[in-house]
Amino acid sequence: MIRIPKDVVEGARVPEDEFERIARVELATALYARGILSIGQARRLAGLTKWEFLEELAKRSVERHYTREELEDDLALVSDSSPLIHLSRIGRLGLLRELSSGKYWFPTRFTVRL
Secondary structure: OOOOOHHHHHHOOOOHHHHHHHHHHHHHHHHHHOOOOOHHHHHHHHOOOHHHHHHHHHHOOOOEEEEHHHHHHHHHHOOOOOHHHHHHHOOOOOHHHHHOOOOOOOOOOEEEEO
C-alpha cells in the first residue's frame, strides 16, 4: 500500500477527489511501459477495462508489448476467414512486424515478440 502525504495531494494540480484515479492510471502506465507489470495487472491497478487502458497507452504513446502468447490467443478468437488466420497458415506472420513498424497507422502502437 502506498501512502501519499496529504500535503502532496492538496498541492497537486488536480482536484483532490480525482487525485487517486489519476495517480493510479499514471503509475499503471509507467510500470507497464517499463515492463514491470503485464497489461492485465496494469489495467487492474488503473481500474480500467482492457480497451480503456489501451486508449490510455495510446494517448501517452506507450508501446504495446505484444507477446507470442497474446498473438495466439487473438488468433484463436478470430474467424477462419480472417486475414490473420490466412497469414498464419501460409507462414507469413512476420508481416505483423512490418505492420507494427510505423509505416501504417493504428490507434495504438504495438510490437510483436515472436
